[in-house]
Every structure is written in C-alpha cells, then in structure tokens.
Amino acid sequence: MLEDRIRAARKRKRLLLMPHLVLGYPSFESNRELIRTMVESGADIIEMQIPFSDPMADGPVILKANDAAVRNGVTTSQCLAFAKEICALYPETIFLFMTYANVPFVYGLENFVKVAADAGILGLIIPDLPPEEGAEYLSACERNDVAPIFLFTPTNTPERLRVLASYCRGLVYCVGRTGVTGIKTKIDDALGAMIQRYKSMTTLPIGLGFGLQSKKDIDALPKDVDIAIIGTKILTLHNEGGAKAVGQFLRELAA
Amino acid sequence: MEIHRQKYFGKFGGMYVPSILETTFDELTQAYQEARSDPAFWDGFAQYMRSYSGRPTPLTFAENLTGYLGGAKIYIKREDLNHTGAHKINNVIGQGLLAKRMGKKRVIAETGAGQHGVATATMAAKFGFECEIYMGEVDVKRQRPNVFWMEKLGAKVNVVKDGTRTLKDAINATFRDWAYSMETTHYVLGTACGPYPFPEMVAWFQSIVGKEAKKQILDVEDRLPNHVYACVGGGSNSLGIFSGFMDDKDVELVGVEAGGLGLDTGKHAARLASKDGKIGIAEGMKTVFLQTEEGQMMETHSISAGLDYVGISPILADLHERKRIRFEAATDDEVVEALRLALRKEGIVPALESAHAFAQAFKEAPRMGKDEIIVINQSGRGDKDIFTVADALKDRAWEDFIIQKAEEYRAGR
Numbered sequence: 076m077l078e079d080r081i082r083a084a085r086k087r088k089r090l091l092l093m094p095h096l097v098l099g100y101p102s103f104e105s106n107r108e109l110i111r112t113m114v115e116s117g118a119d120i121i122e123m124q125i126p127f128s129d130p131m132a133d134g135p136v137i138l139k140a141n142d143a144a145v146r147n148g149v150t151t152s153q154c155l156a157f158a159k160e161i162c163a164l165y166p167e168t169i170f171l172f173m174t175y176a177n178v179p180f181v182y183g184l185e186n187f188v189k190v191a192a193d194a195g196i197l198g199l200i201i202p203d204l205p206p207e208e209g210a211e212y213l214s215a216c217e218r219n220d221v222a223p224i225f226l227f228t229p230t231n232t233p234e235r236l237r238v239l240a241s242y243c244r245g246l247v248y249c250v251g252r253t254g255v256t257g258i259k260t261k262i263d264d265a266l267g268a269m270i271q272r273y274k275s276m277t278t279l280p281i282g283l284g285f286g287l288q289s290k291k292d293i294d295a296l297p298k299d300v301d302i303a304i305i306g307t308k309i310l311t312l313h314n315e316g317g318a319k320a321v322g323q324f325l326r327e328l329a330a
Numbered sequence: 331m332e333i334h335r336q337k338y339f340g341k342f343g344g345m346y347v348p349s350i351l352e353t354t355f356d357e358l359t360q361a362y363q364e365a366r367s368d369p370a371f372w373d374g375f376a377q378y379m380r381s382y383s384g385r386p387t388p389l390t391f392a393e394n395l396t397g398y399l400g401g402a403k404i405y406i407k408r409e410d411l412n413h414t415g416a417h418k419i420n421n422v423i424g425q426g427l428l429a430k431r432m433g434k435k436r437v438i439a440e441t442g443a444g445q446h447g448v449a450t451a452t453m454a455a456k457f458g459f460e461c462e463i464y465m466g467e468v469d470v471k472r473q474r475p476n477v478f479w480m481e482k483l484g485a486k487v488n489v490v491k492d493g494t495r496t497l498k499d500a501i502n503a504t505f506r507d508w509a510y511s512m513e514t515t516h517y518v519l520g521t522a523c524g525p526y527p528f529p530e531m532v533a534w535f536q537s538i539v540g541k542e543a544k545k546q547i548l549d550v551e552d553r554l555p556n557h558v559y560a561c562v563g564g565g566s567n568s569l570g571i572f573s574g575f576m577d578d579k580d581v582e583l584v585g586v587e588a589g590g591l592g593l594d595t596g597k598h599a600a601r602l603a604s605k606d607g608k609i610g611i612a613e614g615m616k617t618v619f620l621q622t623e624e625g626q627m628m629e630t631h632s633i634s635a636g637l638d639y640v641g642i643s644p645i646l647a648d649l650h651e652r653k654r655i656r657f658e659a660a661t662d663d664e665v666v667e668a669l670r671l672a673l674r675k676e677g678i679v680p681a682l683e684s685a686h687a688f689a690q691a692f693k694e695a696p697r698m699g700k701d702e703i704i705v706i707n708q709s710g711r712g713d714k715d716i717f718t719v720a721d722a723l724k725d726r727a728w729e730d731f732i733i734q735k736a737e738e739y740r741a742g743r
C-alpha cells in the first residue's frame with residue numbers, strides 16, 4: 076500500500092518531501108500546528124517519531140527533543156490516538172511512525188502494529204530492530220499491510236543490502252553518510268555512486284536522509300532519489316522559528 | 331568463517347543494532363570468534379595480565395572478619411590489586427589485544443565509576459591508541475579523581491549531558507561516536523552488556539578471575555566454597571568470578587545489586603532482586619531493565635556510580651531465570667557500614683561497588699556453619715570513592731581540608 080501511494084504521488088511530483096517531527100515535543104498541540112503547516116507547505120510524507128529515552132541512532136538535536144517529550148510523560152497510547160486523529164484529518168498525506176524497538180515491544184508488538192495500521196499509519200521505521208530480530212514484527216506488518224522500512228547505509232556490504240532489501244517494503248531509507256542523524260551530507264559524485272549502488276539492490280522508491288540543509292542540496296540530488304527526508308534541519312528550524320519557519324523552508328524546497 | 335548473528339542466552343541478548351553498525355559488529359564478531367578459538371591468543375592475554383597487571387591477584391583469608399562474624403570462613407578475591415585498581419583492566423587488555431589484531435588506531439569507551447575509563451585510557455597509553463571516554467555528568471561529579479587520571483593518561487573525556495546523565499547515556503553516546511568512527515576505532519565496552527558479541531566476550535576475558543579463584547581455593551582448602559558473592563552493575567566482575575564455579579552445582583552464586591535507598595523506595599538499581607525490572611530492548615540488547623509502564627528507561631539510584639545502571643547482562647538475566655544465581659540487593663547504608671567494617675577488620679579498602687558484595691555476605695555469614703566457606707569478589711579498591719565515602723561518613727576533618735584547599739585555589743587565581 077505504501078509503495079503504491081508513493082508511486083502515485085511521484086507521478087505528480089519529481090521529488091517528494093518527507094519532514095520529521097517528534098511527537099509530544101514540545102506538545103501535541105504544537106505538533107498539530109506543525110503538521111498542518113507541513114501539509115500546506117508541500118510535505119508528501121510525514122515521519123512522526125514516538126519518543127524514547129535512549130534513542131541511540133539520533134544526533135543531539137533529535138535526542139534533546141526525545142528527552143523533553145519523555146520527561147513530559149508522552150505515552151505510546153497518546154501517540155497512537157494522535158496518529159488516528161491526524162491521518163483522518165489529512166487523508167492525502169502519507170504518515171509513518173519512527174521509534175525504537177522497546178516502545179512497540181513493551182506496548183505489545185502485534186497490537187502496536189495493528190493499532191497503528193488502524194489509525195492510518197502506512198509504514199514503520201525502527202532503527203534498532205534488524206530483520207533478524209524482527210520475525211514477529213515482520214509478520215505483524217505483513218498481516219496488517221504496514222510497510223517495515225529498513226535503512227541502507229554506506230557501510231553495509233552488498234550482501235547485507237540485499238538481505239535488508241528483501242525484508243523492506245514501501246520505500247528504502249537511504250543514509251547519505253556514516254554517523255547518526257543531523258550531520259550534513261556532502262552532495263557530490265560519491266553520493267551519486269552510492270545511490271546507484273542502493274538502486275541496484277531494490278526496486279522500491281528511494282528516500283535519502285540525514286543532513287539535507289537547503290534548496291541547493293535538493294537541486295543537486297541524484298535523479299534516482301524519489302524522496303528527500305529532512306529531520307534535524309526541520310527540528311532546528313522549529314526550535315528557532317516555530318511552524319512558520321518550517322513552512323517557509325518547505326515551500327522553498329518545493330518551489 | 332561463518333558469522334553468527336542474533337546470539338541469545340535463553341530469551342535474552344541478541345543484536346539490536348542499527349544497520350549503520352552492522353558491518354562493524356560482523357567484523358568484531360569474526361575477530362572475537364577467531365581469537366577465542368586460538369589458544370595462543372588467550373596465552374598472550376594471560377601473559378600480559380601477569381606482567382602488566384600483577385595477576386594472579388591473591389585470594390586473601392579474612393581471618394578477622396571470619397572471627398568477628400562468627401560463621402562461615404571468609405575469603406576475598408583481590409581484584410583491587412590489579413593495575414588501575416579494579417577488574418576492569420582484564421576486559422580492557424583483552425579487547426585492546428583484539429583491537430590491535432583488527433588494526434584499529436583509536437579506542438572509545440563509556441564509563442560509570444570511571445574505573446573502566448581509567449583502565450581504557452591506561453591500555454590506550456600502553457598500546458599507542460588514541461582514546462576518548464564518554465561519562466555522564468552525574469558520574470563526572472562523583473568520580474572526579476578518575477576523570478583527572480583519564481586526562482593525565484592522555485584520553486579526552488566527554489561529559490554526557492543527555493537523559494539521566496549516567497552510564498546508559500554514556501553508552502548511547504559512545505555508540506553514536508562509533509557510528510562515525512568505526513573504520514579506525516574499536517569500542518571497548520566495559521561490561522557484559524550491549525549487543526552480541528560484547529556480553530559473551532567481556533565475560534570471557536573476565537573469566538580469568540574465576541579460573542584463578544577456583545584454583546586458589548582448592549589449593550588452600552582442598553575443596554570448593556559453598557557460596558560466592560559478587561556485586562552486579564552490568565555484570566562483568568560477577569560473571570568473571572562465577573564462571574569458575576558455574577558447573578559446580580553445589581556452589582551457590584550470589585549476585586548483589588544496588589539497593590540504593592531501599593527496594594520499596596523506587597530509588598535503587600536492582601533489576602533482578604526487586605520486582606521493578608521488566609524485559610525490554612535498549613543499548614542493543616534484550617534484557618531486564620528498570621523502565622516505566624511505557625518502556626522508557628528510568629532514573630536509577632546508587633551510592634556507587636558503577637552499579638547505577640538500568641540494564642543488566644543478558645547472560646545474568648538468563649542465569650537468574652534458570653535459578654543458577656540468587657540475586658540480592660544491599661542498600662547504600664548497608665554498603666557504607668560494610669566498607670567501614672572491611673577497613674577496620676582487614677585493612678582493605680573495597681570500592682563502593684564491591685562493598686555491596688561484602689554487605690550481603692556479612693548479612694548471611696553469621697547464620698552459616700563454621701565449616702562453610704564463602705568467597706567475596708573485591709572487584710576494586712575504594713580510593714576513587716574518597717569524596718563519596720567522606721560524605722557518607724560525614725567526616726568533618728575531610729570537609730575542613732576541602733574547604734581550606736578551595737580557599738587556597740581561589741586565593742591563587
């Protein structure tokens with residue numbers, strides 16, 4: 076389902092925009108305003124992160140937002156209920172969850188996937204849950220028609236990429252460089268070659284993330300990239316200038 | 331050589347690793363498995379521990395404590411007499427030799443009490459690695475002497491201000507560093523936690539403690555002990571000494587966690603001895619954690635930085651479930667009392683971490699027969715804890731000294 080939705084959207088637009096936010100940070104009320112702005116400013120896919128106390132794959136900015144949201148007492152049930160409300164409000168927009176393995180594990184994996192699917196979530200990104208640890212997760216995703224999304228990174232061997240690709244659905248989340256989130260990717264020939272490598276492993280749409288900063292970066296993206304994933308930059312803009320700043324930035328990118 | 335992913339101990343363990351680190355873990359797993367099947371590697375390691383760290387550490391008969399408590403005969407395994415003052419050096423030298431084999435140039439590590447950080451910085455100086463240490467802000471404050479020594483040894487100490495600002499946050503920060511630096515860098519994880527192969531590998535290097543202890547007790551007593559006590563943070567010193575007796579079913583193994591202000595106060599770090607621990611996934615492993623209903627890791631409390639940790643070795647979680655190890659907790663107050671007793675009766679200075687094992691043994695020894703034998707693992711020495719211990723003992727003379735010293739510094743600026 077996710078793949079079809081992305082392909083349909085791609086027919087209308089060369090590059091889809093996928094901004095990120097942390098749920099409950101600074102509040103759900105603020106999330107509502109931000110998502111409305113994102114949708115109105117050209118976001119096609121929105122990655123909503125359910126906060127976790129120990130987000131090992133996130134850089135300092137997203138880490139701080141997770142800390143704050145956890146301290147605010149944000150619960151998984153609140154996030155699921157919020158997703159249901161938002162998905163109903165913006166049926167044209169694609170919504171994904173990103174979180175860490177313990178959150179669905181403690182909630183009950185099977186149940187988490189089902190409730191997320193019922194809410195309208197089309198895909199899940201759980202960076203610390205590799206396919207080898209995720210038998211139950213993968214089968215729950217399959218039963219509920221939710222896409223389990225895996226990350227392709229520059230350090231993975233071709234054999235490993237092939238394994239990841241075989242479990243991945245909807246889109247592949249490609250990492251432009253080594254390291255955690257929030258560091259600028261140098262858009263150059265090396266990136267083009269890397270995307271080529273990723274592309275040769277999968278027929279799924281290619282999302283590229285980790286470090287996009289400006290319209291210039293977007294224009295320089297290799298043609299094979301279908302989705303620009305924007306995390307830290309969006310959060311930084313939101314911290315500094317609120318939803319308005321995020322809206323302005325997204326409109327610039329979409330122009 | 332085939333790489334075994336997803337290595338479990340019963341239902342605990344695994345490799346919950348982001349894909350960016352997978353290749354590194356494959357490489358490490360292969361290097362570890364090759365080293366483990368090469369007897370020359372262990373021999374080289376044991377030789378290094380003899381010449382550099384003073385192994386074998388002695389097994390001391392605690393004659394005075396035995397008489398004073400009036401029950402079991404008490405022996406103490408003296409890991410405090412290692413170079414750098416704790417068992418941590420065993421694991422660090424082992425991983426250092428492995429890092430050399432893998433051609434790494436830089437090592438990074440998390441530290442709680444700072445003992446593992448000091449050991450890693452020491453190894454890096456000796457082996458010629460660049461070294462960076464991550465340490466929670468809370469721990470930097472309470473273990474300042476170790477920060478001083480890490481820096482003098484040439485390591486860069488990064489203060490971690492995320493989350494609860496303790497050991498778990500330092501572990502996360504070190505993994506973040508590794509995600510950038512893995513090509514040149516080895517992560518020297520300090521305890522038997524994290525993704526496979528760390529739990530098993532760290533326990534393997536620490537098994538040198540148990541091997542020695544078993545031989546030593548057989549030499550002096552010609553029989554095995556009835557009970558072995560060790561404190562449990564992540565689980566490395568306990569797994570080290572327990573490993574020597576694991577297959578001897580009549581030897582009772584007792585792991586002692588941090589009871590903090592008491593198990594019913596919520597302010598403790600007893601994952602297995604309390605009812606508060608629940609199975610979960612974090613720091614790359616599935617094990618028992620102190621976490622909220624929502625699966626968020628909680629703030630823990632202990633007088634000792636080294637036991638102040640939300641998770642526990644998956645190997646220990648499994649041995650607990652299989653009832654091979656009994657888990658108990660000692661409170662901060664009991665620990666300070668045990669430390670005082672050990673100092674006065676035996677002239678030894680256990681680290682606050684180690685003093686948890688002493689406290690539990692002291693509770694139980696008087697009820698045992700005189701023909702019973704117990705071994706306590708003194709995982710480290712307490713010099714590093716001078717500030718915390720002085721506070722706990724409300725030592726006025728020490729306070730006066732610190733005030734005077736501060737005034738001198740201030741006047742000199």
Ligand SMILES: Cc1ncc(COP(=O)(O)O)c(C=O)c1O
Pocket residue numbers: 416417418442443444445446520521522561562563564565566567568635636637681683684709710711
């Ligand atoms: C002296 C000492 N003992 C025990 C510990 C706890 O760790 P583990 O349970 O891995 O032995 C530490 C950790 O810092 C320590 O420094």
